[in-house]
Amino acid sequence: MDEIVAMFLQFNYSKGQIHHRFNALKSFLQAKLFNSNRNELEISLEDKKWLDSLNPKLISYFNPYNIDVELKVLEQKLHDIKPLTVFLSFQIPDNEVDNLGIYIRQNFKKDAVIEIKFDGNLIGGAALSWNGIYKDYSIHSLIAENEAKLIETFKNYLR
Amino acid sequence: MPTLSPIITISVLAAIFLVLFVYQYMENIRLRKRPDRLITDAQDKGYTLLSEAVKKAENIIAIAELQGLKIAASDKLSTKDARDKFTKALEDVTKQSMDSLSEFAATSQQNIIKSESDFKTYLDSLSKQASSSTAQAQQQIEQKVNSLFETFEQNLSSFLTESQSQSVKAIDLEMQAARQLIQTYKQQQFKLVDENIVAMLEQTLSLVLAKKMSLKEQMDLVYESLEKAKVDKFII
Numbered sequence: 001m002d003e004i005v006a007m008f009l010q011f012n013y014s015k016g017q018i019h020h021r022f023n024a025l026k027s028f029l030q031a032k033l034f035n036s037n038r039n040e041l042e043i044s045l046e047d048k049k050w051l052d053s054l055n056p057k058l059i060s061y062f063n064p065y066n067i068d069v070e071l072k073v074l075e076q077k078l079h080d081i082k083p084l085t086v087f088l089s090f091q092i093p094d095n096e097v098d099n100l101g102i103y104i105r106q107n108f109k110k111d112a113v114i115e116i117k118f119d120g121n122l123i124g125g126a127a128l129s130w131n132g133i134y135k136d137y138s139i140h141s142l143i144a145e146n147e148a149k150l151i152e153t154f155k156n157y158l159r
Numbered sequence: 160m161p162t163l164s165p166i167i168t169i170s171v172l173a174a175i176f177l178v179l180f181v182y183q184y185m186e187n188i189r190l191r192k193r194p195d196r197l198i199t200d201a202q203d204k205g206y207t208l209l210s211e212a213v214k215k216a217e218n219i220i221a222i223a224e225l226q227g228l229k230i231a232a233s234d235k236l237s238t239k240d241a242r243d244k245f246t247k248a249l250e251d252v253t254k255q256s257m258d259s260l261s262e263f264a265a266t267s268q269q270n271i272i273k274s275e276s277d278f279k280t281y282l283d284s285l286s287k288q289a290s291s292s293t294a295q296a297q298q299q300i301e302q303k304v305n306s307l308f309e310t311f312e313q314n315l316s317s318f319l320t321e322s323q324s325q326s327v328k329a330i331d332l333e334m335q336a337a338r339q340l341i342q343t344y345k346q347q348q349f350k351l352v353d354e355n356i357v358a359m360l361e362q363t364l365s366l367v368l369a370k371k372m373s374l375k376e377q378m379d380l381v382y383e384s385l386e387k388a389k390v391d392k393f394i395i
Contacts (some may be wrong), residue, residue, distance in 0.1 A: 019339070076311060084394060086381075087368070088381060089365070089377075090369065090374075090377050093377075094310060096374070098380075100378075100381070103382065103385065104385070106383065107389055108385075108388075108389065108394040109394055112394070119161060121361070121365070123361060123364045123365045124364075124368055124372065124377065124380040125367060125380040125383060125384040126380075126381045126384040126385065127384075128384075128385075128393060128394075130393065130394050133393075135305065135391070135393055137383075137384030137385070137387045137388055138380075138384060139364065139368075139380070140361060143357060143360065143361055143364075144357075147357050149173050150356070150357060150360065151356060151357065153354045154352075154353070154356050155349075155353070
């Protein structure tokens with residue numbers, strides 16, 4: 001199952017993506033295994049591309065007898081993954097989510113899953129939360145660290 | 160009036176006897192009311208005494224009348240003598256009095272004239288004294304008034320000087336207090352500005368950067384933050 005999970009996570013980086021892709025996979029597998037018309041499936045072009053890019057081993061793992069159980073297990077495993085929460089000050093597009101996910105997997109954790117949240121106070125940059133620990137690396141924290149210097153600068157300017 | 164006194168004496172005696180008589184009569188009347196023999200005897204005695212007293216009184220009155228007539232006659236003679244003597248003496252006395260009165264009048268007139276001249280002299284001296292005193296008093300008053308004015312002027316000038324310095328001091332204090340107030344207010348305002356300037360800056364940046372920064376620039380900032388997290392070894 002871990003291999004399946006790893007295969008599933010290969011091109012899915014965020015919690016939202018995982019949830020969405022899981023549903024797409026579920027619909028696809030049910031249609032495939034129970035001989036439904038694949039053309040009638042309501043999945044997007046991107047999901048189709050992703051499904052086509054999946055490792056065949058993942059698709060063949062499921063059969064009509066184990067699909068329910070295994071999908072439930074897969075779902076549970078995906079649900080239990082602790083995400084790295086990334087707080088941003090703007091709405092990030094999906095392609096950038098992928099780039100961010102790739103960067104994080106390359107630099108932090110191989111199979112990291114990210115969860116994007118919005119925080120307007122950050123102004124720019126990002127804040128991270130992992131295992132209950134929150135750390136602010138945004139412009140907001142930069143201003144807070146240099147508050148005294150900033151005030152001094154303003155004072156000199158005003159005086 | 161020594162010739163009148165025997166008449167008075169005799170009259171008095173007669174009056175006394177009359178009174179006794181009346182008293183006895185009354186006593187007899189009172190005693191008559193008692194039916195006792197003693198009272199009757201007493202009454203009889205009383206009547207006897209009363210008749211004797213009446214007789215004696217009549218005798219005395221007769222004698223007194225005779226004496227009175229005698230005295231009156233002698234009085235008439237002595238009165239005439241006395242009148243003549245009195246008239247002569249009166250004339251003497253009158254003459255003496257007139258003489259002494261004219262003497263006294265002459266002396267008095269002289270004294271009056273002398274007193275008048277003395278009084279005039281005295282009045283003159285008084286008048287001189289009064290005028291010199293008036294001049295002195297006027298001079299003193301003038302000096303006093305002058306010194307009063309000088310003192311008043313000095314006091315007034317010192318008071319004005321003091322008032323001026325006090326006013327200046329008070330104004331200075333007020334100015335100092337006002338400056339201090341302004342300074343305090345300025346510091347408070349600057350403090351407020353200092354406290355809020357960072358918030359204002361953040362607000363401005365969040366408004367401006369959200370509109371002005373491109374996606375690439377935003378993502379660059381995000382990757383910078385991730386680089387810092389990597390350096391911090393935030394995710395292990």
